[in-house]
Amino acid sequence: xxxxVSRGTSPVPPARQPRLTVLSGPSGVGKSTVVAxxxxxxxxxxxxxxxxTRKPRPGERDGVHYFFVDDEEFDKLIANGELxxxxxxxxxxxxTPRQAVLDRLEAGEPVLLEIDxxxxxxxxxxxxxxxxxxxxxxxxxxxxxxxTGRGTESPEVIERRLAAAKIELAAETEFDVTLVxxxxxxxxxxxxxxxx
Ligand code: ADP
Ligand code: 5GP
Numbered sequence: 063x064x065x066x067v068s069r070g071t072s073p074v075p076p077a078r079q080p081r082l083t084v085l086s087g088p089s090g091v092g093k094s095t096v097v098a099x100x101x102x103x104x105x106x107x108x109x110x111x112x113x114x115t116r117k118p119r120p121g122e123r124d125g126v127h128y129f130f131v132d133d134e135e136f137d138k139l140i141a142n143g144e145l146x147x148x149x150x151x152x153x154x155x156x157x158t159p160r161q162a163v164l165d166r167l168e169a170g171e172p173v174l175l176e177i178d179x180x181x182x183x184x185x186x187x188x189x190x191x192x193x194x195x196x197x198x199x200x201x202x203x204x205x206x207x208x209x210t211g212r213g214t215e216s217p218e219v220i221e222r223r224l225a226a227a228k229i230e231l232a233a234e235t236e237f238d239v240t241l242v243x244x245x246x247x248x249x250x251x252x253x254x255x256x257x258x
Contacts, residue, residue, distance in 0.1 A: 071074040111128060112129070158175055
């Protein structure tokens with residue numbers, strides 16, 4: 063198994079202080095897998111739980127993987143200003159509950175968001191100190207294999223997600239750091255180091 067490669071340079075923060083880190087990358091690249099691997103060894107790493115209008119996949123639990131809400135509830139979250147950022151992705155809406163993130167940052171704890179490109183751009187605007195990390199696939203064909211192999215989406219939804227992936231891959235240079243997900247173990251280690 064080859065090692066993960068860091069591409070690009072990152073403006074290194076002057077001090078290692080708790081901060082907000084955003085992990086983005088195309089659907090199927092392995093974001094959830096990497097984060098789950100890292101948190102298995104380091105359960106203290108706090109990951110924001112997003113709200114979504116997407117239906118749960120088998121095994122996904124409300125309040126753990128997402129807060130699963132209907133369209134009306136999501137509208138209310140937006141109207142009440144309860145979301146730090148939100149976006150529509152491949153036919154569903156996703157958003158980051160604001161207060162939990164602010165509470166963690168205020169307590170001096172590092173915060174990790176796993177969100178799409180549109181959300182990452184919103185965070186960059188509203189919180190310029192945030193660290194933006196892009197998770198890239200080793201190749202396009204491998205991304206297609208992973209997304210298809212996961213077996214959680216219909217062919218139509220896979221097509222929508224691959225269309226979004228082309229846009230996300232083209233935006234890699236907007237991020238501070240790129241990690242290539244060749245080895246889950248290596249990327250999880252690199253991500254942990256970036257959080258600290
Ligand atoms: P994302 O959260 O980015 O949508 P997932 O974490 O669900 O992606 O991963 C998509 C699929 O790719 C899963 O089946 C997962 O097991 C697989 N996968 C993730 N990382 C790797 C890797 N480094 N090598 C091979 N397969 C991987
Ligand atoms: P999935 O349906 O595969 O769980 O997630 C689809 C996409 O939505 C992924 O790129 C994921 O990172 C993104 N996503 C998950 N939660 C949020 C969120 O709160 N905000 C935004 N903008 N994107 C999110």
